[in-house]
Amino acid sequence: xxxxxxxxxxxxxxxEALLNEMRQLRxxxxxxxxxxxxxxxxxxxxxxxLVYRLNSLLHDRDLLVRAKVSLEQPTIASVSEIWESALxxxxxxxxxxxxxxxxxxxxxxxxxxxxxxxxxxxxKSYTLPGRSGQTDGGNGR
Amino acid sequence: MEMTSEKQELxxxxxxxxxxxxxxxxxxxxxxxxxxxxxAQAHSFWPxxxxxxxxxxxxxxxxxxxxxxxxxxxxVFRPSPRHADLLIVAGTLTHKMAPPLLRLYDQxxxxxxxxxxxxxxxxxxxxxxxxxxxxxxDRILPVDVYIPGCPPRPEALMHGMLTLKExxxxxxxxxxxx
Amino acid sequence: MTVKLTHEGVTASxxxxxxxxxxxxxxxxxxxxxVVLELDGETVVxxxxxxxxxxxxxxxLAESRTYPQFIPFTDRLDYVSSMCNNxxxxxxxxxxxxxxxxxxxxxIRVIMAExxxxxxxxxxxxATALDLGGMTGMMYxxxxxxxxxxxxxxxxxxRLTYSxxxxxxxxxxxxxxxxxxxxxxxxxxxxxxxxxxxxxxxxEIFQARLRDVSIVPASRLVSLGVTGPVLRxxxxxxxxxxxxxxxxxxxxxxxxxxxxxxxxxxxxxMRVLEISESAKIIAxxxxxxxxxxxxxxxxxxxxxxxxxxxxxxxxxRGELGFHIVSDGSTKPYRLHIRRPTFYNLGSIDALxxxxxxxDVAAVLAVLDPCMGxxxx
Numbered sequence: 005x006x007x008x009x010x011x012x013x014x015x016x017x018x019x020e021a022l023l024n025e026m027r028q029l030r031x032x033x034x035x036x037x038x039x040x041x042x043x044x045x046x047x048x049x050x051x052x053x054l055v056y057r058l059n060s061l062l063h064d065r066d067l068l069v070r071a072k073v074s075l076e077q078p079t080i081a082s083v084s085e086i087w088e089s090a091l092x093x094x095x096x097x098x099x100x101x102x103x104x105x106x107x108x109x110x111x112x113x114x115x116x117x118x119x120x121x122x123x124x125x126x127x128k129s130y131t132l133p134g135r136s137g138q139t140d141g142g143n144g145r
Numbered sequence: 146m147e148m149t150s151e152k153q154e155l156x157x158x159x160x161x162x163x164x165x166x167x168x169x170x171x172x173x174x175x176x177x178x179x180x181x182x183x184x185a186q187a188h189s190f191w192p193x194x195x196x197x198x199x200x201x202x203x204x205x206x207x208x209x210x211x212x213x214x215x216x217x218x219x220x221v222f223r224p225s226p227r228h229a230d231l232l233i234v235a236g237t238l239t240h241k242m243a244p245p246l247l248r249l250y251d252q253x254x255x256x257x258x259x260x261x262x263x264x265x266x267x268x269x270x271x272x273x274x275x276x277x278x279x280x281x282x283d284r285i286l287p288v289d290v291y292i293p294g295c296p297p298r299p300e301a302l303m304h305g306m307l308t309l310k311e312x313x314x315x316x317x318x319x320x321x322x323x
Numbered sequence: 324m325t326v327k328l329t330h331e332g333v334t335a336s337x338x339x340x341x342x343x344x345x346x347x348x349x350x351x352x353x354x355x356x357x358v359v360l361e362l363d364g365e366t367v368v369x370x371x372x373x374x375x376x377x378x379x380x381x382x383x384l385a386e387s388r389t390y391p392q393f394i395p396f397t398d399r400l401d402y403v404s405s406m407c408n409n410x411x412x413x414x415x416x417x418x419x420x421x422x423x424x425x426x427x428x429x430x431i432r433v434i435m436a437e438x439x440x441x442x443x444x445x446x447x448x449x450a451t452a453l454d455l456g457g458m459t460g461m462m463y464x465x466x467x468x469x470x471x472x473x474x475x476x477x478x479x480x481x482r483l484t485y486s487x488x489x490x491x492x493x494x495x496x497x498x499x500x501x502x503x504x505x506x507x508x509x510x511x512x513x514x515x516x517x518x519x520x521x522x523x524x525x526x527e528i529f530q531a532r533l534r535d536v537s538i539v540p541a542s543r544l545v546s547l548g549v550t551g552p553v554l555r556x557x558x559x560x561x562x563x564x565x566x567x568x569x570x571x572x573x574x575x576x577x578x579x580x581x582x583x584x585x586x587x588x589x590x591x592x593m594r595v596l597e598i599s600e601s602a603k604i605i606a607x608x609x610x611x612x613x614x615x616x617x618x619x620x621x622x623x624x625x626x627x628x629x630x631x632x633x634x635x636x637x638x639x640r641g642e643l644g645f646h647i648v649s650d651g652s653t654k655p656y657r658l659h660i661r662r663p664t665f666y667n668l669g670s671i672d673a674l675x676x677x678x679x680x681x682d683v684a685a686v687l688a689v690l691d692p693c694m695g696x697x698x699x
Contacts, residue, residue, distance in 0.1 A: 039545050042661040046648055055646070057633065057661070061545065061561065068633075089548025092669040100382070115375040115698060117241040125276050125383050126657075132274050132380075132387060194350050198377055198695050199402035201354070202446075202483060206472075209465035224350040242355055242376040245347055271395060274387070275380035296483050 010035060014068040022071050023081040023107075029058060029067070030086050036062035040083065043093030045101050047128045052078050052101055073103060082108035100126040186230070186256060187313040189218040190306065193229035195249065198236025200263035200296040207299035219306055226252040231309075233302075234286070237265035237272055238279040250286055258313070260305055261288045264295045271295070334363040343680075347376045351454040351684040354694030358671060358687070362680060370675035370683065372668050377698040385658035390416050390625045391490060393658070398484035400660065401696035403446055404639050406439035406475075408696075409488035411636035414569055415645035416490050418634050419627040427615040428492035429571045433608045434505070435478070435487060436636075437601040441512075442471040443639040444594040444601075447691045451591060452523050454688040455532055460523045467515045470508050477501050490625055492618035502609065512602050516595070524595060533588035533689070536682050537674045541585060547673060548666035551641025552593035553690060557585030563637035574611070575604045587682075590689040594639070626653050633661075640664050640691055664697040 009015045017025050029037045037058040046053045056069040073080050082105035084090040094105040095114035102124040105111060113120050123130050168174055196204055207214050214220045223229040226249045238246060250259070261282050264270035269280035282288060289312060292305035334340055346357035355376035361369040381400065385393050397412040398405040410432055417424060424432075445464040452460025472482045478497055479487040487494045523529055541557035554561060560581035564572045580596035582589030629651040635644035641663025648657040667690055674686050 038542075040548060041550075041642065042548075042644060042646070042659075044646060044659040044661075046657045046659075057644075057646075061559065064566065087548070088543075088546045088673075089666050089669060092666060093548075096665070113375070115378040117375065121276065123276075125380060130276075132276060132383060134274055193348075195348055197355055199399055199483060202402060205461075206465060206469070206482075209469075210462045211466060211469045222350075226348075237377065237379055239376060239378055241378065242347060245376070249348055271399070272379045272381075272384065275384055277378050277380050298482060 007034065010065070010067055013066065014070070016070045016072075019071050019073055019080045022069075023083065023086075026056070026069070026083050026086050029069075033062070036060045037067060038062060040087035040089045040093070041066075043083075043090055043097060045097045045103060045126075047101065047126065048072075049128065051075065052103055054080060054097070054103070056083070078103040079106060080104075081106050082111075084108050100124060102127070183314050183316070187310040189221075190231040190258070190309070191221045191223050191229050192219065192231040192233050193226055193249065193253070194222045194224050195232055195246070196235045197238060197242065198263075198265065200235035200266070200294075203296045203299050204233060204235045204262065204302060207302045212299040212303065214303065214306070217303070217306065217310075226250075227254065229253055230257050231260065231306075232257065232286070233260045233262050234266040234282045234288075235262040235296075237270060238282050238285075239277050240279060241277070243279055243285055246282075247285055258289045258309055259286050260290045260292060260309060262292045262294075262302060262305065263297055264293060267291050267293060334368075336364050336366075338364050340368065345683070347373075351687060353450065353687060353692050356668070356687070356692060356694055356697070358675075358683070360675075360680065360683065365679045365681075367675045367678055367680060367683060370672050372671045374665075374668065374694075374698055377694045379699070381699045382658055382660065385655050387654065389653045390627070390655065393655070394486045394489065395484065398486055399695055400662070400699060401638060401640060401643070401664070401693045402483060403693055404439045404443040405483065405485050406435045406487060407443075407636060407638040408643065409486060410436050410570070411634065411638065411643050412645050413488050413490050414636070415632060415634040415647055416625070416627060419630055419632045419647060419649055420490075420621070420625070422491050422619050422621055424492055424570075424619055425616045426613045427496075428617045428619075430608050430612045431493050431497055431617060432488055432570055433572065433575070434497075434605050434612075435475075435493075437604045437608075438471055438474060438505075440601045440639050441598050442468050444598050445471075447594050447639075448519055448523060448591075450691075451685075451688040452529070454684045455529060457523065457526075457529065460519075463515075463518060463522060470504075470511075474501060474504055474508065477504065489618070491621040492616070496617045502612075505605070505609065509602055509606060512598075516598060519595070524592075530588060532682070532685055533591055534586060535584070536587045537678050537686050538584060538586045539670070539673050543673055544585075544670060547670040549641070549670050550663050551637075551639070551667065552597065553590050553667060553670075554641070555580065556582035556589035556593050558583055563635055563642060567635070569634065569636055572604075575607050577601075577603050587685050587689045594691070597639075624653060626651065635661065638663060640693060640696070641667060643696075660699055662696045662699055664692045664694070665699075668692055668697055 029035045037060045039059050041059045042057040044055050051072040054071045058067040094108050097103050099116040208220050261267050266282045272278040290305045290309045294301050341362045343360045347355040357373040359371040381396050397408040400408050445468045449461035449464030476482050479485040541559050544554050544557050560579045562579045577600045580593050627649045631648045633646045635642050644661030646659040647655050650656040
């Protein structure tokens with residue numbers, strides 16, 4: 005991880021190295037990425053790809069950090085101790101994809117109901133039931 | 146002077162002179178409790194501040210200066226369901242919001258009415274095939290008036306509330322329950 | 324929902340820790356937001372926001388809609404500023420497809436986006452006054468906002484959810500009647516702002532309720548991912564229209580108001596000042612409005628090339644971004660929306676700790692949340 009990769013605007017990291025590299029990205033004044041603008045995930049079919057969008061107010065530049073986790077064991081370290089915006093961002097990704105963020109102080113459902121959806125909506129394996137197939141405990145219309 | 150069996154309009158054009166005609170020289174009118182109650186309730190619905198999504202903004206605009214619900218007696222939006230008799234479901238109802246909405250409805254005292262405002266409340270709207278949206282509020286609540294639109298204009302909401310007024314007045318006139 | 328209390332037993336003030344629920348139906352929560360408050364007497368010890376009551380699954384629905392079919396969904400995200408959402412989404416798709424939007428359409432887009440910003444901020448002023456107990460304030464701002472909605476109605480046919488900005492341009496051209504009405508509105512705007520100054524801003528009770536309340540250091544807000552007027556009130560003059568100009572915003576002269584203290588009063592004041600700046604931009608755009616088409620020549624069936632793009636706008640609430648992953652088909656493979664209110668609401672705990680319970684309504688009001696956007 006060096007300034008050239010930063011200048012390119014996007015870098016890929018291994019899940020095991022994520023926490024260390026993210027800490028460096030924030031703390032090293034040469035990099036100075038003081039905010040995590042957005043955190044999301046994409047279901048790429050064989051893996052889940054986490055996308056962290058960083059911004060440096062200091063140097064006025066952006067950086068995209070990607071990390072891939074497996075479908076069978078979607079676990080990765082939480083960056084919420086580095087940037088507080090990850091507290092909400094990771095909860096949303098957890099609700100939608102089922103990715104577990106180790107070290108997150110409160111990985112409770114945020115957008116999902118208290119007991120969770122019962123499925124992970126944004127995974128490609130989940131298909132919308134369509135207009136007629138929805139079950140909602142109603143009068144069955 | 147007794148109320149005849151033909152429909153006596155207690156509002157609309159010419160109501161004042163009809164009312165004066167009805168009253169007669171003794172200033173007495175014979176009617177039923179249900180009809181007076183209906184007249185009072187229909188002319189002063191107290192809606193609950195139950196805006197869920199975008200339609201809530203048109204509801205607020207309807208209560209504001211230009212469209213002015215106050216001239217019909219409906220501007221008293223109550224925050225507490227205990228004081229309200231009209232639940233205007235304005236916006237999309239999600240599975241997470243359905244139990245609180247049902248609890249709000251249960252907390253409202255009788256007589257109460259429900260207006261489904263906007264296509265999300267009528268039948269799910271543009272989100273009908275979503276995994277988290279209830280396909281219409283009438284799946285969990287009895288709806289009296291449906292107001293189509295996305296969002297309905299404030300005039301449409303007014304028309305819906307006036308339709309509800311007619312419904313309430315007509316039911317009592319027929320001797321119905323509500 | 325069981326809340327784990329911060330600590331059991333008697334608090335520093337000698338009373339018991341009390342848990343109070345606010346919402347999701349509440350007159351001051353700006354929609355279906357629920358805040359669970361932990362109180363020590365009247366002071367807030369912790370505030371836990373509970374979202375999701377308006378989660379409609381828009382990101383999943385995007386995967387089964389074509390790109391133009393998704394435009395009405397963007398209206399319903401932040402329903403108070405639909406034009407800005409339309410604009411952000413359409414510019415993202417245009418970036419993916421490298422479409423060049425005609426000049427006249429670019430100017431019209433700026434006019435519409437800034438008008439929507441003024442309308443959103445007027446609603447904000449009225450709603451803040453209403454939340455603090457001054458219902459009259461709401462009446463004045465709603466009356467004036469109606470004039471903007473008349474303009475939008477004339478241009479697009481709708482009052483609230485326009486779908487006016489389309490991929491490649493705008494829906495249809497603006498008429499001379501629109502321009503005349505707009506000029507009349509801009510001429511009356513200083514008078515309207517003066518009225519709000521006299522009635523609302525200048526009211527000493529209003530100021531006393533907002534000044535020096537809920538001061539949070541800027542570094543904390545940056546770490547929380549807060550953007551928009553709340554961040555600018557804390558002194559960081561970051562506005563995407565200046566830092567990363569999109570469309571033709573680099574052609575206009577306008578100031579970015581920024582605060583020094585970062586209290587509720589400055590968060591409120593930012594938006595009041597931004598109304599004047601938006602009026603300046605609209606006036607400049609009207610001067611420079613060229614003739615020409617309002618829609619680029621794009622294929623009937625929108626099929627962006629395979630790729631991934633992110634584009635962000637400065638919406639009235641902060642940085643609104645769209646992240647689209649395209650697989651070359653007519654429907655997005657993945658569409659993610661970076662919603663400003665979502666991250667702004669993450670700061671409720673930081674903003675509410677230590678304030679009195681009466682100020683919680685004020686904090687929520689000056690955050691200006693829009694739940695349609697927070698929950699998506």
